[in-house]
Amino acid sequence: MARQYSIIGCGMINPLGIGAPAVSAAVRAGICQYQETDILSKDYQPFKMALVPPECLVALTGAASRGKSCYYQRLIQLASVAIFQIHHQLDNARPLPLMLALPSEHNMAADLDGDALLLDIARECADIIDFGASRCFRLGRAGGIAAFQAGQALIESGASDTVVIGGVDSYLDLMQLSLLDQQQRLLTASGMDGFVPGEGAAFFALNHKQSQKITMGPPGFANEPGHIYSKDICLGDGLSNAIRTALTGIKQPAKTVFSSFNGEHANGKEWGIALSRNSQNIDENFNMVHPADSYGDLGAATVPTLMILAYLGLLRGHYNSPLVIWSASDFAERGAIMMAINDEPPGADCHASSNKTL
Incomplete structure (x- = not known):
């Protein structure tokens, strides 16, 4: 049954900018952030990618900055930028459950421990995320729908009146790009049936007791x-x-x-x-x-x-x-x-x- 919910806070970062208003304006203006990179395909063609500039990311402060891959750390950095935006918008100071969409467990060039990543994100966002009440969904591009379903169910159960729902992903990993290149799934000068790898994070706080627009x-x-x-x-x-x-x-x-x-x-x-x-x-x-x-x-x-x-x-x-x-x-x-x-x-x-x- 449809319910009247409100997004009472949101955070976003992707190649178009930081914050939902900036990204929304850029999308409606038709701005494109596709750029050729110095990473070459198997045919020695430069990959087109859409990436977040390094200066938009913050340095990690916790254990996640030690002994982890650059890809793993980048996911935490992207997620942290977006989650902190939400924190600045909410009046409620107590930690909230997080329903987190993550890359699929399949077709990954390197192993990714979703639960460990969720824990490191919660640690980096101390006092914002309640790790014990949080879950991750390794379902890729459609995982946000499963995360929304779980967040909605948590609210309906009365366990929490507000839930953070979101996802984070990045294709900036040489092994993953190589795998997708071998599968001929990336857009290059010699292959037009493919996609441009991007990266980003988006999170929102869902509540149904506030504004019901x-x-x-x-x-x-x-x-x-x-x-x-x-x-x-x-x-x-x-x-x-x-x-x-x-x-x-x-x-x-x-x-x-x-x-x-x-x-x-x-x-x-x-x-x-x-x-x-x-x-x-x-x-x-x-x-x-x-x-x-x-x-x-x-x-x-x-x-x-x-x-x-x-x-x-x-x-x-x-x-x-x-x-x-x-x-x-x-x-x-x-x-x-x-x-x-x-x-x-x-x-x-x-x-x-x-x-x-x-």
């Missing part, structure tokens, strides 16, 4: 047997079912679609099937938004980033309501969620909100 949910989550690493043919069932669940009971067709499109052709074929099967709940003149064109593929940070940008855009009138967000992981996971502006009484200020940061 936006209806969110229900989230839809389903599996697609025919994903890009499977021998099965993609029939579009996973994404179709996830979107169908997200749009259950919608009062009018969705007018805006936020997607995880990253430039790979397989995404377009799957979306075409899902759109055809859900056409009755999606306006024929819908507006498609796919910000990876600006900041690259954010991996596990995709859904939290899209949710914050969509929420902020709806409140400020940049996008038409209702709005649906969908994301497809490299493997089977597919997720979607609906957002809509609630009906306002005559004379109400549709931009008023207790969330001063938005």
Whole structure:
């Protein structure tokens, strides 16, 4: 059942900038941060990437700065920048549960201990994150939907009235880039069916007892047997079912679609099937938004980033309501969620909100 939730604080960092307002403005302006790097592909072509400038990251202060890979440390740095933004926006000083989306356990060139990373992020963000009540979701690009479901369930159970939900990811790892290059998945001068690796983190504090301007949910989550690493043919069932669940009971067709499109052709074929099967709940003149064109593929940070940008855009009138967000992981996971502006009484200020940061 859809509930009226509020995002009462948010933090974001990616190649477009630091903070949701800056990233939102850059996306709407069509700014692109793709740049050629000095990292070469197997064909000696420079990779295009979208990266966060080093000066935007803070030095680590805890044990995570010792004996860990540069990739591992970078994930903590990205997450910390975004989480501290939330901390400065909340009145509540007690630590909060964190539902964290992380890269998939599959197709990783190096092992990543998700629980250890979650602990190190909590340590770096001392007094902000309650590690004992937190969980991580190793589901890649659609993991933010699972994280939202878990955060929503925690609020509904009464265990916490506010939960931090988010994700962090980076492709700045030579072994991971080499693996994806061997699989011909990266965009280069000699290979156009690929994506531009990015990096970033996005987190938001979810609460349903404060300003109730936006209806969110229900989230839809389903599996697609025919994903890009499977021998099965993609029939579009996973994404179709996830979107169908997200749009259950919608009062009018969705007018805006936020997607995880990253430039790979397989995404377009799957979306075409899902759109055809859900056409009755999606306006024929819908507006498609796919910000990876600006900041690259954010991996596990995709859904939290899209949710914050969509929420902020709806409140400020940049996008038409209702709005649906969908994301497809490299493997089977597919997720979607609906957002809509609630009906306002005559004379109400549709931009008023207790969330001063938005």
